[in-house]
Amino acid sequence: MxxxxxxxxxxxxxxxxxxxxxxxxxxxxxxxxxxxxxxxxxxxxxxxxxxxxxxxxxxxxxxxxxxxxxxxxxxDTAFVFQQYSLYPHLSVFDNLAFPLRSPARKMPEDQIRRRVEEVAKMVRIHHKLANRSTKLSGGEMQRVAIGRALVRKPSIYLMDEPL
Structure with a gap:
C-alpha cells in the first residue's frame, strides 16, 4: 500500500x-x-x-x-464503484482478467490465469468463472467487482460503497 x-x-x-x-x-x-x-x-x-x-x-x-x-x-489505484461497472459481454474470468490485460500492465496469460483463479477462490466465485456477468446475482456481481480490484495488487484500493 x-x-x-x-x-x-x-x-x-x-x-x-x-x-x-x-x-x-x-x-x-x-x-x-x-x-x-x-x-x-x-x-x-x-x-x-x-x-x-x-x-x-x-x-x-x-x-x-x-x-x-x-x-x-x-x-496505480484500483477503484470499486457502487454500481459494479462489470463488462456484460465478458465472462467472470475475463472481467477479472481485464485489468491484467491492459497494455500498461500486460501479463503473460499463464500468470493471468493463476492470479484470476486465486482471487476468484478468495472472493468465492471460482465456480462462476465461465458465466457471463449478466447471469450473476447482485452479491456475485459485487464479488466480481471487488475481485477485479484485488487481482491487480495496486498500491491503493478505493471502494465506494462496495457492500
Missing part, C-alpha cells in the same frame, strides 16, 4: 463545494473509512485520489509523489 496525503483540497461543482479545504493523511497500510451523509464529499474525495477528478485547489500525494496532475492510469 502507499501513503496518501491530501493537502487543502477543494473541489466544487458549480456553486456547490463538494470538498472544501480537506486535509487528510492516510499512512501506508492503513485502512480508512469515510462516513457522512449524502452530499458530504465522500465519493468526490475518492475520485480526487483516483484522479477521476482534479482538485480546484490543493494537492494529492501518493507514495510521497505529487499525483495532483497525474492521470488515473499513472496513480
Amino acid at each position: 502507499a501513503e496518501v496525503h491530501i493537502k487543502n483540497a477543494t473541489k466544487s461543482f458549480g456553486d456547490h463545494a463538494a470538498v472544501n479545504g480537506l486535509d487528510l493523511h492516510i499512512a501506508d497500510g492503513e485502512f480508512v473509512v469515510l462516513l457522512g451523509p449524502t452530499g458530504a464529499g465522500k465519493t468526490t474525495t475518492l475520485r480526487l485520489i483516483a484522479g477521476l477528478e482534479r482538485p480546484d485547489t490543493g494537492t494529492i500525494e501518493i507514495g510521497g509523489h505529487n499525483a495532483t496532475t497525474l492521470s488515473p492510469a499513472e496513480r
Whole structure:
C-alpha cells in the first residue's frame, strides 16, 4: 500500500463545494473509512485520489509523489464503484482478467490465469468463472467487482460503497 496525503483540497461543482479545504493523511497500510451523509464529499474525495477528478485547489500525494496532475492510469489505484461497472459481454474470468490485460500492465496469460483463479477462490466465485456477468446475482456481481480490484495488487484500493 502507499501513503496518501491530501493537502487543502477543494473541489466544487458549480456553486456547490463538494470538498472544501480537506486535509487528510492516510499512512501506508492503513485502512480508512469515510462516513457522512449524502452530499458530504465522500465519493468526490475518492475520485480526487483516483484522479477521476482534479482538485480546484490543493494537492494529492501518493507514495510521497505529487499525483495532483497525474492521470488515473499513472496513480496505480484500483477503484470499486457502487454500481459494479462489470463488462456484460465478458465472462467472470475475463472481467477479472481485464485489468491484467491492459497494455500498461500486460501479463503473460499463464500468470493471468493463476492470479484470476486465486482471487476468484478468495472472493468465492471460482465456480462462476465461465458465466457471463449478466447471469450473476447482485452479491456475485459485487464479488466480481471487488475481485477485479484485488487481482491487480495496486498500491491503493478505493471502494465506494462496495457492500
